[in-house]
Amino acid sequence: MAKPKKYIFVTGGVLSSIGKGIAAASIGMLLEQRGIKVTMVKMDPYLNVDPGTMSPFQHGEVFVLDDGTETDLDLGHYSRFVQTAKFSRKNSFTAGRVYESVIKKERAGGYLGKTVQVIPHVTDQIKQNIKDALEDADLGIIEVGGTVGDIEGLPFLEAIRQIRHEEGAQNVVFAHLTLVPYIPTAGELKTKPTQHSVKELREIGIQPDILICRADRAISKDMKEKIGLFCNVPGDCVFSALDAQSIYDVPLHLSAEGVDDKIVDKLGIWTGAPDLSNWKKMVDTIHKPKGEVKVGIVGKYTDWRDTYKSISESLVHGGVANQVKVTPVYIDSEEIEKGNLSALQEINAILVPGGFGERGIEGKIKAIEYARTENVPFFGICLGMQLATIEYARNVAGLKNANSAEFKPDNKENVIDLMESQKDVKDLGGTMRLGAYDCNVLHKHNGKTTHAYQAYGKEKILERHRHRFEVSNHFRSRIEESGLLVCGRYNDPKTGIELVEMVELPNHPWFLGCQFHPELQSKPLEPHPLFVQFIKAAAAAAKNGAQPKLKGIS
Ligand code: GLN
Numbered sequence: 001m002a003k004p005k006k007y008i009f010v011t012g013g014v015l016s017s018i019g020k021g022i023a024a025a026s027i028g029m030l031l032e033q034r035g036i037k038v039t040m041v042k043m044d045p046y047l048n049v050d051p052g053t054m055s056p057f058q059h060g061e062v063f064v065l066d067d068g069t070e071t072d073l074d075l076g077h078y079s080r081f082v083q084t085a086k087f088s089r090k091n092s093f094t095a096g097r098v099y100e101s102v103i104k105k106e107r108a109g110g111y112l113g114k115t116v117q118v119i120p121h122v123t124d125q126i127k128q129n130i131k132d133a134l135e136d137a138d139l140g141i142i143e144v145g146g147t148v149g150d151i152e153g154l155p156f157l158e159a160i161r162q163i164r165h166e167e168g169a170q171n172v173v174f175a176h177l178t179l180v181p182y183i184p185t186a187g188e189l190k191t192k193p194t195q196h197s198v199k200e201l202r203e204i205g206i207q208p209d210i211l212i213c214r215a216d217r218a219i220s221k222d223m224k225e226k227i228g229l230f231c232n233v234p235g236d237c238v239f240s241a242l243d244a245q246s247i248y249d250v251p252l253h254l255s256a257e258g259v260d261d262k263i264v265d266k267l268g269i270w271t272g273a274p275d276l277s278n279w280k281k282m283v284d285t286i287h288k289p290k291g292e293v294k295v296g297i298v299g300k301y302t303d304w305r306d307t308y309k310s311i312s313e314s315l316v317h318g319g320v321a322n323q324v325k326v327t328p329v330y331i332d333s334e335e336i337e338k339g340n341l342s343a344l345q346e347i348n349a350i351l352v353p354g355g356f357g358e359r360g361i362e363g364k365i366k367a368i369e370y371a372r373t374e375n376v377p378f379f380g381i382c383l384g385m386q387l388a389t390i391e392y393a394r395n396v397a398g399l400k401n402a403n404s405a406e407f408k409p410d411n412k413e414n415v416i417d418l419m420e421s422q423k424d425v426k427d428l429g430g431t432m433r434l435g436a437y438d439c440n441v442l443h444k445h446n447g448k449t450t451h452a453y454q455a456y457g458k459e460k461i462l463e464r465h466r467h468r469f470e471v472s473n474h475f476r477s478r479i480e481e482s483g484l485l486v487c488g489r490y491n492d493p494k495t496g497i498e499l500v501e502m503v504e505l506p507n508h509p510w511f512l513g514c515q516f517h518p519e520l521q522s523k524p525l526e527p528h529p530l531f532v533q534f535i536k537a538a539a540a541a542a543k544n545g546a547q548p549k550l551k552g553i554s
Pocket of ligand 1: 353354355357382383406466467468469470
């Protein structure tokens with residue numbers, strides 16, 4: 001008989017944003033490092049079919065997987081903490097997707113005339129999705145989005161309650177993350193919110209096995225015993241998760257508390273201690289850097305940093321590889337547009353990330369011009385690369401009205417245009433180029449190794465995409481002849497059309513743009529090569545000291 005699968009369900013109580021995703025990812029990492037074949041799943045109770053259509057203001061960045069699935073930023077945490085698991089559409093689903101499947105099945109007559117109900121039909125679909133996601137793994141860490149007590153989370157909680165009932169306590173662990181706040185006027189940590197949140201869970205039939213209590217200071221043994229007593233959990237199953245300097249400290253803290261020991265014990269899994277040596281080395285480098293670089297991220301959603309979560313983490317990874325601390329400086333492109341360029345002088349390198357819509361783009365173009373003319377290391381990602389191409393076309397290739405069809409559909413000099421294959425598609429919904437595509441990296445140009453090749457060290461790469469527009473092949477030769485080097489290409493086997501994937505400036509310390517999103521593949525233990533090289537260039541610029549003057553900006 002096949003070995004039974006093991007399930008760890010992670011729920012959250014009291015408040016959102018207390019680090020449930022990081023806690024789940026940390027548990028995944030610790031169990032993986034014990035040699036267990038793990039996978040991770042995120043279940044989101046909202047009704048959007050996927051987060052692709054949600055504003056990053058509300059929901060943070062959209063994290064894209066190799067198969068093109070648009071997921072939320074927790075899949076990003078999982079990908080950075082877990083090394084071997086490969087994530088696909090199965091690893092992330094929403095209530096919207098569950099209902100979509102149920103309704104499709106109902107329309108196709110799949111329920112044989114029965115009344116279709118939340119219980120059992122929606123809950124069965126949730127259970128099925130969870131089981132499908134665990135197909136290739138021995139153990140799954142399944143995070144339930146939202147906070148216990150939300151009405152929309154109920155079908156998910158009912159589904160996981162049933163899984164425990166069906167699979168048995170030896171195969172299922174319920175881990176509940178709560179907040180234990182410190183109240184200054186009382187001068188103590190308070191356990192009442194935790195008690196209430198566990199009470200809520202128990203009312204619907206879920207008795208947590210372990211509690212992970214987020215707090216800003218140590219939770220004493222006595223207090224853990226007290227929490228345990230009121231929540232019906234043994235005191236040694238109550239753990240603290242203290243605020244950490246770096247998110248990469250969290251698995252080490254949880255392991256020191258004994259969380260992973262307790263989980264394997266409860267699940268009856270026999271393993272040795274996790275091998276945390278590489279992780280510890282990486283964390284040490286984060287805490288004891290040999291220098292600092294400041295990277296300006298010129299963007300639009302400057303007050304909502306989760307929009308650039310994967311980018312800021314990739315910068316940390318690039319910093320680890322170069323043993324420097326990377327301080328991201330968020331610069332509002334609209335300030336630059338107004339002529340307020342002073343922020344650009346405080347930084348060692350500039351990154352223009354992906355984005356949609358016209359707001360703030362002229363400011364980004366100005367920042368790119370500054371980087372190009374003043375030899376400031378520059379990294380343009382997706383929209384950032386498109387704007388670098390526009391800047392070059394306008395200011396070097398003499399295409400004064402260069403722009404993108406995204407912003408000026410009727411303009412005659414759109415060096416960034418809709419992809420050929422999508423020009424006839426009237427409905428823009430669902431027409432994005434999503435997921436992993438291969439790219440050919442140019443090795444040498446005029447006898448010199450390109451920056452792109454220096455980073456990758458190979459000619460064939462696979463990178464993830466999320467965009468609708470492309471460098472126009474109509475204007476490409478004119479721009480190339482003026483000196484912008486196309487150093488990455490994709491040949492579409494269906495249409496035979498070649499697409500520009502990367503551009504760089506040969507006579508610049510480091511100026512590179514890519515149409516794809518390298519930040520989606522960077523991990524602390526495997527930093528993405530483009531981020532490694534970008535930070536290397538930024539560190540060299542920081543060493544040189546002198547900040548370029550703000551001359552030459554049109
Ligand atoms: N808005 C641009 C496009 O659709 C860039 C997208 C992005 O930066 N992810 O092509």
